Amino acid sequence: MAFISSGYNPDKPMEDRITDIGPQHFENFYPEVIKKNKGKWLYHDILKPGVLVHVSETGDEVYTVRAGGARLMTVTHIREICEIADKHCDGHLRFTTRNNIEFMVDSKDKVDPLIKDLESRKFDGGSLKFPVGGTGAGISNIVHTQGWIHCHTPATDASGPVKAAMDEVFSDFQNMRLPAHLRISLACCLNMCGAVHCSDIAILGYHRKPPMVDNAYLDKMCEVPLAIASCPTAALKPKKVELEDGNTVNSIAVNRDRCMFCGNCYTMCPSLPLADKEGDGIVLMVGGKVSNRVSAPKFSKVVVSFIPNETPRWPSMTDQIKNIIEAYASDARKYERLGEWAERIGWERFFSKTGLEFTHHLIDDFRDPAYYTWRQTTNFKF
Amino acid sequence: MAKHETPLLDQLESGPWPSFVSDLKQEAAARAKNEKNIEYQVPVDVVEDLLGVLELSFKDGTTHWKHGGIVGVFGYGGGVIGRYCDQPETFPGVAHFHTMRVNQPAGKFYKTDFLKNLCDLWEFRGSGLTNMHGSTGDIVLLGTTTPQLEEIFYELTHKYNQDLGGSGSNLRTPADCIGQARCEYACYDTQDLCHTLTQEYQDELHRPAFPYKFKFKFDGCPNCCVASIARSDMSFIGTWKDDIRIDQDAVKGYVNGDFKPNAGAHAGRDWGAFDIQKEVIDLCPTECMKYEDGKLAINNKECTRCMHCINVMPRALRPGKETGCSILVGAKAPILDGAQMGSLLVPFVEVNKENDYEAIKEVIEAVWDWWMEEGKNRERLGELMKRQGFQKLLEATGIKPVPQHVQEPRHNPYIFWKEEEVEGGWDRDINEFRKHHKR
């Protein structure tokens, strides 16, 4: 493996350096029909799950076929996407915010061959490469974070639970039977780099054990003031520790009762690991939304305080998710989002209809916002 | 023959949903085969070892990655996330496995030649694994070694006219919805605003000088498909001031069942015949609509532009023509004091390409100046707003308070009057007071 230079000269990093050029201009990538009709679209229709037509005031139409994809994808897979786009779409495609792939064609007769091509492609293991769906009142792709693939503080995996959950709710990716669209998201720890806090169903990784302290190495590997400052709840303080060999070293004391299990200290100090097989697992939150439609955007609420990480397919988690979806699908009104349904029937009714157990963990006790979640009325249901 | 046995991961190859495990395996096989005789710059078995370390995580329920403080390429304070494997002897191929964030084009439209070039580069100088895309919006290149970072950046900028995205205490890579490119609801050109501001603020994106991360997101209408209102420090949401445009014939078309409501989004179940009273008029949150004598009437003055009626009858109803955006600020995920939704700062501003979005930039820069001076380390804009109060934000941006800023007026009377607001000021003569009030 010989090193091959790009032309970069490490001795003179600023030589010929190009910086601050930003991304490519979006117009370089527009399909012709988009370029021509931008800003002129009149209306759209979902012809069937995963297939949209947009009609322009010029009379032009663009047909979009939406295919699901794992957001973790290899260059081999991307090249296959490109091959399809070259074959059917003049070399154009786009990705959606929810990691779907959109293939666009400018006439109806090109749609069926494209779908046929997409649906014919399978991985060696048997799964579909490009399932068509993810539109309308159904379940679109799950947006997620890195998990065990690449993150240092996850309390669960991301790609694994997502694959397991999408397999279980797959029929709703290809159907539009729900009262409204239902968005599932996953973040593998409470820092939520995936911002799942406004999803209809949020899958959240959560640690339950405070960090261990690697006293013998801490002062060698970390800077104590930085680690202490990283703790959002001020649960850490400096401490001198006598090791078994009699030496006294600088270390850190963890006030375990104050720990919220965020892992921020581990980011600053590798001598404070917190991951643990029994401790880590999943929290389910429901009822969030981001659209302003009918009711204001809402945060998701915690309805299942803990589910263990059952690799490789997280069956307890997927059972609970399916259970929540079915209760919603059978009881909510047309257009009603999951959170709107829960608020209309009341959360006490949400728990009776889903059969989920209500525990003290589900009552907010964190600082000021907690009060606003308690009931301050005699109006409630038995 | 696979390098590591992966009995747990293998169980994720079945089922209909695209299997990332199968995809990783095909990449591992392609690298091992190396049909194109590529001089791989990171270990050929990098994907095999990734599968191996992931299998180990599935077995022991914990991650095997360590954080590294490496930030980026020379002169940049973001764009790279450092990762090291904590089992480097067993999985040497992923001992160093850094991520690079590549700034995606606005709207995430691509031409295949661009993607193919990126694939060639990433296969040659990285693991060949990507995220299309990361949560913030970047193209994420997963897994390369430190010496390759500069080489990749050099090739990206010199050959492909393409820059890195943001991480750390930077302006993060801005992201937008599909907007006017293919959506009839979009009230402004999200792609153009997103791209223009991304270019304008390259220094903020690459050289961290903020107290913490800062995100821009651009939604063309209040449906908020990129979730700007929930996850961006500054969210630009398309809206309009005039009347919803009505095509009465098309309204009749929906009533008569000629068109499917909500563009056919509910076609998977028999919900019965479309009932405009029940499905539109009665669900209008402001009760500003009526349907009488075959005619739809909207009292636009009372409309809060929630999009429901337009979503249900896209052929009949369109947003008005006097369009612009609302700017909401301070959204964030829960850590620490709880999640925050964006709060309305600018009810309406025109989105004007012609003057280079001057009015919008003015607001942005005023907000930044305030936050950079007053924000504590690791304090998001929304938290500063909570700590110092919304009034301070209005002061900093020179925006006049209006009832639209609040859901309701304050509950407590603890108004912190300023001296200059009170007639006669605060300095008084105690002796004068005592003339009329005995001790």
Place this chain on the structure above:
Amino acid sequence: MELEEAKEKIVEALNKKAKTKSKFYFNDLSKILELKPREAKKLISKLVEDEVLVYWSSGSTTMYGLKGAGKQAAAEHED
């Protein structure tokens, strides 16, 4: 402020604290320079380009330190 003066101030202040910590927030540096953030940024970015300062990132937050300082720099040493 001239770049040389900024460099002296920063190097002196950071060295003084080197025993306890090696990484600093941007705000710490602008306070050392007694400048408004935007003014400070120009000088600090130049000091990074001149390899006096280096960035360190937690992923979500970026910090600054003198080149080569700190324990983790050594811990992450790549050979």
